[in-house]
Amino acid sequence: xxxxxxxxxxxxxxxxxxxxxxxxxxxxxxxxxxxxxxxxxxxxxxxxxxxxxxxxxxxxxxxxxxxxxxxxxxxxxxxxxxxxxxxxxxxxxxxxxxxxxxxxxxxxxxxxxxxxxxxxxxxxxxxxxxxxxxxxxxxxxxxxxxxxxxxxxxxxxxxxxxxxxxxxxxxxxxxxxxxxxxxxxxxxxxxxxxxxxxxxxxxxxxxxxxxxxxxxxxxxxxxxxxxxxxxxxxxxxxxxxxxxxxxxxxxxxxxxxxxxxxxxxxxxxxxxxxxx
Amino acid sequence: xxxxxxxxxxxxxxxxxxxxxxxxxxxxxxxxxxxxxxxxxxxxxxxxxxxxxxxxxxxxxxxxxxxxxxxxxxxxxxxxxxxxxxxxxxxxxxxxxxxxxxxxxxxxxxxxxxxxxxxxxxxxxxxxxxxxxxxxxxxxxxxxxxxxxxxxxxxxxxxxxxxxxxxxxxxxxxxxxxxxxxxxxxxxxxxxxxxxxxxxxxxxxxxxxxxxxxxxxxxxxxxxxxxxxxxxxxxxxxxxxxxxxxxxxxxxxxxxxxxxxxxxxxxxxxxxxxxxxxxxxxxxxxxxxxxxxxxxxxxxxxxxxxxxxx
Numbered sequence: 241x242x243x244x245x246x247x248x249x250x251x252x253x254x255x256x257x258x259x260x261x262x263x264x265x266x267x268x269x270x271x272x273x274x275x276x277x278x279x280x281x282x283x284x285x286x287x288x289x290x291x292x293x294x295x296x297x298x299x300x301x302x303x304x305x306x307x308x309x310x311x312x313x314x315x316x317x318x319x320x321x322x323x324x325x326x327x328x329x330x331x332x333x334x335x336x337x338x339x340x341x342x343x344x345x346x347x348x349x350x351x352x353x354x355x356x357x358x359x360x361x362x363x364x365x366x367x368x369x370x371x372x373x374x375x376x377x378x379x380x381x382x383x384x385x386x387x388x389x390x391x392x393x394x395x396x397x398x399x400x401x402x403x404x405x406x407x408x409x410x411x412x413x414x415x416x417x418x419x420x421x422x423x424x425x426x427x428x429x430x431x432x433x434x435x436x437x438x439x440x441x442x443x444x445x446x447x448x449x450x451x452x453x454x455x456x457x458x459x460x461x462x463x464x465x466x467x468x469x470x471x472x473x474x475x476x477x478x479x480x481x482x483x484x485x486x487x488x489x490x491x492x493x494x495x496x497x498x499x500x501x502x503x504x505x506x507x508x509x510x511x512x513x514x515x516x
Numbered sequence: 517x518x519x520x521x522x523x524x525x526x527x528x529x530x531x532x533x534x535x536x537x538x539x540x541x542x543x544x545x546x547x548x549x550x551x552x553x554x555x556x557x558x559x560x561x562x563x564x565x566x567x568x569x570x571x572x573x574x575x576x577x578x579x580x581x582x583x584x585x586x587x588x589x590x591x592x593x594x595x596x597x598x599x600x601x602x603x604x605x606x607x608x609x610x611x612x613x614x615x616x617x618x619x620x621x622x623x624x625x626x627x628x629x630x631x632x633x634x635x636x637x638x639x640x641x642x643x644x645x646x647x648x649x650x651x652x653x654x655x656x657x658x659x660x661x662x663x664x665x666x667x668x669x670x671x672x673x674x675x676x677x678x679x680x681x682x683x684x685x686x687x688x689x690x691x692x693x694x695x696x697x698x699x700x701x702x703x704x705x706x707x708x709x710x711x712x713x714x715x716x717x718x719x720x721x722x723x724x725x726x727x728x729x730x731x732x733x734x735x736x737x738x739x740x741x742x743x744x745x746x747x748x749x750x751x752x753x754x755x756x757x758x759x760x761x762x763x764x765x766x767x768x769x770x771x772x773x774x775x776x777x778x779x780x781x782x783x784x785x786x787x788x789x790x791x792x793x794x795x796x797x798x799x800x801x802x803x804x805x806x807x808x809x810x811x812x813x814x815x816x817x818x819x820x821x822x823x824x825x826x
Contacts, residue, residue, distance in 0.1 A: 252627055253634070255627065256624075256627060256628065256638050259624065259642070260638060260641045260642070262699070263641055263642060263644065263645060263699065263703075264641065264644075265667075266656050266657060266659075266660050266699075267644070267656065269659070269660065269666075269667075270656050270659065273659070278665075281665050282664060282665050282669065284670075285660075285665060285666055285667055285669070285670055286667075286670075326551075327551045327552045327555060328552060330547075330548035330549070330551065330552065331548060331549050331551070331552035331553070333544075333548060334544060334545060334548045334549045337544075338541055338544060338545060340545060346549070346553070349556075349561075350552060350553070350556055352560070352561065353556065353560050354812075355808060355809055355812045356564075356804070356805050356808040356809060356812075357756065357759055357760040357781070357804065357808055358760070359760060359762065359781040359784060359785075359801070359804065360564065360567065360801045360802075360804045360805045360808065361560070361563035361564045361566070361567045361801055361805075362563075362784070362785075362789065362797075362801070363563075363567065363570070363577075363784075363788055363789060363794050363797040363798050363801060364562075364563035364564075364566035364567050364570060364794075364798065364801075365559065365563040366577075366789065367566075367577055367794065368558075368559070368562065368563055368566070370577075383555065383558075383559055384559040384560075386555060386559075387555040387556050387558065387559035387560050388559070388560055390552055390555065390556050390560075391556075394552065418540030418543070418544075419540040419541055419543070419544035420540055420543060420544050420547060420548070421540075423544070423548065444647065447649070448648075448649035448650065448651075448763075450649070450650065450651045450762070450763040450766070451762055451763065451781070451785070455789065466649055466651040466652070466763075469651060469652065469655065470651065470655075470766070470767065473655060473767070480659055480662070480665050483655065483659070484659060487652055487655055487656060490652065491648055491649070491652050494647055494648060494649070495644065495647070495648075498643075498644070498647045499640075502640070505647065506643065506707060
């Protein structure tokens with residue numbers, strides 16, 4: 241390696257490290273803050289705590305409400321994922337496999353959701369959900385979330401299904417396999433990569449969603465974790481260490497999940513979005 | 517033997533109808549498509565149409581909307597100074613995204629697009645803010661900006677200043693918000709560029725190098741022109757994203773101080789939903805919808821401009 245490329249590389253890594261520290265510092269301060277006394281947070285927001293105080297982390301981890309929030313979020317996200325995959329894949333399968341009158345028009349109709357932000361119709365949606373009597377239930381979040389996620393899901397699924405070899409369907413058809421059975425037995429199992437990508441995308445969106453639960457859920461029993469977190473922050477305004485411990489514990493699952501399913505998450509959040 | 521899915525043309529209509537029913541095509545159509553159509557119509561399209569209707573009424577959401585007020589909701593909104601600042605703030609977010617966030621993301625992508633273990637580590641680090649929930653990011657940064665506790669407090673103390681509350685300052689609160697937005701989303705744009713840069717053929721870069729092009733020239737004349745579609749996509753996401761900013765604002769400033777840091781969606785939430793002014797909120801929704809559709813059409817034009825097929 242010549243000295244010039246070495247210097248260039250050194251400069252490059254230095255720049256990267258500076259920016260990386262800008263990214264990590266707030267997260268680190270948050271995680272460490274949960275161990276500190278409030279006085280210590282004031283004097284050194286970024287330093288290591290003088291003594292590792294587990295009091296706040298323990299208090300939150302043993303609070304049933306905390307687990308309730310996480311459980312609610314998990315339930316809502318998982319149901320939204322299952323529903324989006326099933327309903328979206330079924331519709332996309334029809335568009336990919338069956339030619340029928342009006343198919344292009346219906347397809348374009350279902351893609352309208354890609355055009356505008358979710359918040360646009362949040363008020364009539366609120367009225368609608370209230371009038372159906374779903375307010376404050378898990379379904380008030382799951383159904384609109386699924387409906388809004390369908391556009392992207394159907395678009396990505398149809399593209400993928402169309403690339404599956406047609407000979408497979410013809411062979412199965414000759415052997416007496418109908419359209420619905422083929423969907424269930426062949427199309428879905430052969431499409432795991434795209435199912436995983438879309439599933440991860442829907443899951444992350446649902447897990448992090450704030451506006452929809454904020455509008456739809458009133459009782460603390462139904463709160464998802466972002467609502468619970470804001471509630472907690474409101475209760476302990478002056479005690480940053482408690483809030484920081486709470487934030488750390490709630491974002492931990494997301495970071496672990498990210499490290500474990502990196503490949504799908506990056507594909508789902510960028511690649512998936514780009515193809516849309 | 518002909519392929520089966522299409523019924524042979526010489527059959528009678530009755531036979532063909534029977535065929536369609538029994539080979540499962542019809543069953544598939546009526547079983548697999550309606551769930552998506554119903555869900556989508558009920559929770560996306562219907563509320564959207566209702567927005568367009570409610571926007572002309574003064575209505576608190578109870579009973580039927582009867583108090584038709586014409587364009588009054590729109591007039592009121594256009595005359596409202598908070599709405600002006602919400603629009604202006606949204607434009608500021610777009611500008612910061614285009615002028616700070618995207619160049620930063622592109623710069624970093626160029627530094628780490630090659631597949632090496634170190635680069636993979638940095639990519640991972642830069643992407644972490646994006647996977648965090650916006651509310652959590654907002655809360656974390658509201659701690660950082662807290663005049664008594666956070667970084668600003670430490671910096672202030674070093675210089676012997678009084679505690680300074682950025683988030684409560686009319687001039688600086690939105691700068692803080694934009695900092696958080698850049699922090700949160702640059703990794704997303706960077707990943708789009710990295711994916712595109714990895715798709716640039718190596719031969720082209722090699723050829724340019726042999727011709728004597730300097731590293732900067734290669735970036736300027738080979739790599740950036742070739743990833744232009746990715747740049748357009750990321751600009752589109754930056755603009756659509758700016759129209760939707762909500763979660764980050766609530767924990768940071770909640771629209772304050774004195775309603776100076778609203779975006780379109782927080783404005784809609786604060787002045788429409790929390791006060792149950794359904795008509796007024798719907799009118800804001802209509803404006804948001806028109807803006808989003810205009811952006812989408814503009815994007816389609818840009819994406820289909822010469823040199824790239826849709």
